[in-house]
Each structure stands twice: as C-alpha cells, then as structure tokens.
Amino acid sequence: MSERPTALLPFPDSAAIGPVGIELAGRPLTDLAAEFGTPLYVYDAASIRTRASAVVSALQTAPSGGRAAFALKSLSTLGVLRLIHEQGMGADCASAGEIAAALRAGFDGGSLVIHGNAKSSEDLHAAVEAGARLVVLDGRDDAERLAAVCRELGRTQDVLVRIAPGIDVDTHRHIATGHHGSKFGVTPAEGAALLRDLPAGLNGRGVHVHLGSQILDTAPLIAAARWLPAFAKAEGIDLQVLDVGGGLGIRYTPEQSAPDPGAHTRNLVEAISTVCGDEGLDVPEIIVEPGRSIVGQSGITLYSVIGTKTVGDGSTWVAVDGGMGDNMRVGLYGATYAPVLAARPLDPGTGLYRIAGRHCESTDVVAEGVALPTPQVGDVLAVPATGAYHQTMAHTYNLFGRPAAVLVDEAGAQLITRREATDELFARDV
Ligand SMILES: Cc1ncc(COP(=O)(O)O)c(C=O)c1O
Structure with missing residues (x-):
C-alpha cells in the first residue's frame, strides 16, 4: 500500500491508477x-472486510472473549451492514x-x-423485544x-452504565464525549451508585x-481502558x-496517518488484561464499538463539476452537484x-481551487x-474517506434527493441505495 501515489493515500484499499484514472477493484x-x-x-x-475481520480476530485473543459491535450511526445502509455481519461483528x-x-x-x-442519551420508550421497547445483549x-x-418497559413486557435486561471519565481527547470538540460536562453518560460516582441500586428487572453487567x-x-483510549x-x-x-466504545480515527488527507484498527484492538485487549492481572481481577468480556475505523476509509463520494468561476477576491470556485x-x-x-x-488524479495542479456545494x-x-x-x-471529482457519517447524515435541504450508493468488489459494482426521486420527497406530506 505504501507504494501508492500520495494522492491515493486516503482512498480505499482497492483503489489504483488505471488508463482512465482512478479505479476501484478494476x-x-x-x-x-x-x-x-x-x-x-x-x-x-475489501476495505470493510479487512478492517472488520481484523477487529474480530483481535478480540479472539481476549481471555474472556470479546465482541465487536459495529456503530450503525457511522453507516447503516443494509448492503454494507450485511457485509459487516458476515465478518462476525455485532451491532x-x-x-429503534x-x-x-x-x-x-x-x-x-x-x-x-x-x-442513546435520550432513549424513548419506543427505542427501549425495540431493544427489549429484539432481545438486545446489553x-x-x-x-x-x-x-x-x-425497567418500566421490562415490567410491561415481562422481561429482564442486562445493562451497562455509561461513564464520562473526564478524559480529554485531541479531536474536534463537537465529537468529544468523555470529558466532564459531556451530555453523554454520568460521573464515575453516579455510575457506581446507579449500578449498586438498579431498578428491579435490570441486571448490571459492567461499565461503558x-x-x-x-x-x-490512541493514548487516551488505552488510558481509559486501563x-x-x-x-x-x-x-x-x-x-x-467492559465496553470501551469506538472512536479510532482514519486518514482524511494524505498528510495524516491513522492507527490500524486490528492492532489498536489488540493493544486494548493487552492493556485491559494487564491491568486486571495487576489488580487481581478476572478479565471481563471486552466490547468495542468501532464505526468510522471500519467503514470510513472505504468510501468515496463522486460529484460532477457543474461550473467554475473566478470571483472578486481572485479565488476560483468549482461548483459540484452535491455538498452539505x-x-x-x-x-x-x-x-x-x-x-x-x-x-486526472496525478496531473499537476494549475491552481488552488475552492469546491462549492x-x-x-x-x-x-x-x-x-x-x-x-x-x-x-463535467469532470468527476472524487472525495475520499467519505464512508462514515456521510450517508447516515444525508438530508434533503433545498429538496435535492439523497444520492445513490454502490458497493464495489471484484465481482462488480452493486447498487445498494437507489437515488431518491423528486416524488419521494413529498411522500410524508399530507
Ligand atoms: C457510544 C458510541 N459508540 C461507538 C461510536 C462510534 O464511534 P466511531 O465511529 O468514532 O468509532 C460512537 C460515536 O460517536 C458512540 O457514541
């Protein structure tokens, strides 16, 4: 992979340069x-399979077993979920x-x-009725x-409590969640108190x-796990x-480098096993919840160039047929x-362009x-590293239908989401 041209570094594993530009699986x-x-x-x-199976295999080294639960918020298109399920991940x-x-x-x-930090009764019903693991x-x-949902359904439910440990991470503040003041989770003291005093019907199994x-x-992720x-x-x-969540980053630009998801999972298992040994504890079942690091690098968004223009400050906009x-x-x-x-991925740049949605x-x-x-x-602009938190966050502002999606492997390109037609935009209006 290191021999790939720099411009291709954020692109998926199967990307290569062919006679007519970038190819994916040929x-x-x-x-x-x-x-x-x-x-x-x-x-x-291929990118998705490799990462999912590496994380699943890394967890097999955990003394009491482990489970990788793929975070659907990062990508929930059924065609991709089936692929992830086949690799042995949970969700x-x-x-609901x-x-x-x-x-x-x-x-x-x-x-x-x-x-969820604000689960509705409908969400909780769906969870209990599905027989959710946790x-x-x-x-x-x-x-x-x-507990009320469990009483109504005559069921019990295994639970974890989400702790906000007050550990800061070097990421955008809008995607940091474990710091004091986060809207997610409770303080360590409150979490412990909740686990000691759970309502009837809930079985405390550990922490998240x-x-x-x-x-x-990855240092803060390992520190939290320890x-x-x-x-x-x-x-x-x-x-x-012990559920240590997700959070591992990916490479969005050629200058960045990102940790390997399988290696990171092995490091987590080792850190938890070591600290449990030091504390004289049995190693708990370990759960990880990667999203972005499984699917992020697999995605490319393709746009068509609609027009270009140089504006008053001398900068040049290149408008494309997508955007926010x-x-x-x-x-x-x-x-x-x-x-x-x-x-023309390797042709030299003739200027620094601004790409407008x-x-x-x-x-x-x-x-x-x-x-x-x-x-x-008419040129096709390819934006790499768009596999996570893109399709799941898509919307119809200005009443543009949402894009189609295809899954590509050696067998070909399979349409997994069709383009949203204009008529469908009014399907819910009464
Ligand atoms: C509870 C929880 N688990 C897992 C994830 C997945 O995170 P990532 O896609 O960064 O791996 C998230 C995303 O924010 C999350 O809130």
Whole structure:
C-alpha cells in the first residue's frame, strides 16, 4: 500500500491508477459515475472486510472473549451492514430505527448493544423485544424507563452504565464525549451508585466508556481502558463486561496517518488484561464499538463539476452537484478532505481551487485550497474517506434527493441505495 501515489493515500484499499484514472477493484470511477449518476457514494467491500475481520480476530485473543459491535450511526445502509455481519461483528444501535436496520441486515438480537442519551420508550421497547445483549444506561431516568418497559413486557435486561471519565481527547470538540460536562453518560460516582441500586428487572453487567470520535492519538483510549477496571474494583462493581466504545480515527488527507484498527484492538485487549492481572481481577468480556475505523476509509463520494468561476477576491470556485446534503461534516466540524479529479488524479495542479456545494448556504463548501489540474464542466471529482457519517447524515435541504450508493468488489459494482426521486420527497406530506 505504501507504494501508492500520495494522492491515493486516503482512498480505499482497492483503489489504483488505471488508463482512465482512478479505479476501484478494476472499475474506473468515471465509469461508475456514468452508470449510476452523481453525486454517488461508492464503498469498497475489501476495505470493510479487512478492517472488520481484523477487529474480530483481535478480540479472539481476549481471555474472556470479546465482541465487536459495529456503530450503525457511522453507516447503516443494509448492503454494507450485511457485509459487516458476515465478518462476525455485532451491532451498536442508537434508536429503534437502527435496531430495525440491524435486524433486517441479519444481526441477531443477542449481538446488539443499545445506546442513546435520550432513549424513548419506543427505542427501549425495540431493544427489549429484539432481545438486545446489553442496554447502556445514560442515567437514572433511562434506567427507570427501561425497567418500566421490562415490567410491561415481562422481561429482564442486562445493562451497562455509561461513564464520562473526564478524559480529554485531541479531536474536534463537537465529537468529544468523555470529558466532564459531556451530555453523554454520568460521573464515575453516579455510575457506581446507579449500578449498586438498579431498578428491579435490570441486571448490571459492567461499565461503558466512549471518549469521542476521529481520535488519532490512541493514548487516551488505552488510558481509559486501563482506568476502568481499577475504578470498578475501587467501587466494588462486579465487572463482567467492559465496553470501551469506538472512536479510532482514519486518514482524511494524505498528510495524516491513522492507527490500524486490528492492532489498536489488540493493544486494548493487552492493556485491559494487564491491568486486571495487576489488580487481581478476572478479565471481563471486552466490547468495542468501532464505526468510522471500519467503514470510513472505504468510501468515496463522486460529484460532477457543474461550473467554475473566478470571483472578486481572485479565488476560483468549482461548483459540484452535491455538498452539505450528502456531507454534513464540513459544516459541523470544519472537516477537511483531499479531493482529486477522478480521470486526472496525478496531473499537476494549475491552481488552488475552492469546491462549492450546490446548497443555499455559504458554509456549504466541500473543500478549500485544493490543488487540481484546471477543472472542466463535467469532470468527476472524487472525495475520499467519505464512508462514515456521510450517508447516515444525508438530508434533503433545498429538496435535492439523497444520492445513490454502490458497493464495489471484484465481482462488480452493486447498487445498494437507489437515488431518491423528486416524488419521494413529498411522500410524508399530507
Ligand atoms: C457510544 C458510541 N459508540 C461507538 C461510536 C462510534 O464511534 P466511531 O465511529 O468514532 O468509532 C460512537 C460515536 O460517536 C458512540 O457514541
């Protein structure tokens, strides 16, 4: 992989340069754009399989076993979920909708871990009815509501409590979740008190922590994993399950480098096993909940160039046929990307271009300061590393239908989401 041209570094594993530009598993991106239209989400099956199976294998080294629950919030398209299920992962779901998606994709209810800082009774009903492996409590009201659902359904439910340990991570503040003041989880002291005094029908199995997302320095993730067993021992918590969440980052631009998900999972297992040995504790079952690090690097978004113009300050805009409707991350977090022209990825840049989205917001910008060979109307722009938190966050602002998605592997390109037609935009209006 290291011999790949720099421009291709954030692209999926199967990407290579062919006679007509970038190819994915042998299919030119320009062909995919012509066949399925733009904007188009493209996912590389090989990238997803490799990462999912590496995490699953790493957990097999855990003394008391482990479970990798894929975070559906990062990508919940059924065609991709089926692939992830085939690799042996479970699912982390944060709503009745995500539970339905996991079940439709073939996940067993017993492989589901349920999240949410404001779960409704409907979400909790769906969780208990699915036979979810664990519901992660976000506070006492959540516990009381879940207990009421369990009474109504005549069931009991295994639970974890989400702790916000007060550990800061080096990521955008809008995707940090484990600091003091986070809206997620409870303080360590409150978590311990809740586990000691759970309402009838709920069985406490351990604790959960999730520090944030797009974390490239893994030290805080390992620190949290090491801290939790010692904390549980000090509080007298019977730690049967330790869920250390997700959060591992990916490479969005060629300059970045990102940790390997399999190696990181092995490090987590080792850190937890060592600290449990030091504390004289049995190693709990370990759960991880990766999302972005499984699917993020697999995705490419393809756009068509609609027009170019040089404006009053001398800068040149390149307008494309997508934007914030298919990529919310720029507006939400100021995320940066390294787009290339799919047919001319290695041609020298003739300037630094600003890539504009088509939505009526000045913040609707795909990327700024991008070195490209002079873009022409009709060129296909390929934005790499768009597999996570893109399709799941897509919306229909300005009444543009949401894009189609294809899954590509050696066998070909399979349409897994069709483009949203204009008529469908009014399906719910009465
Ligand atoms: C509880 C929980 N688990 C897992 C994840 C997945 O995180 P990531 O996609 O960064 O791996 C998230 C996302 O924020 C989360 O909130």
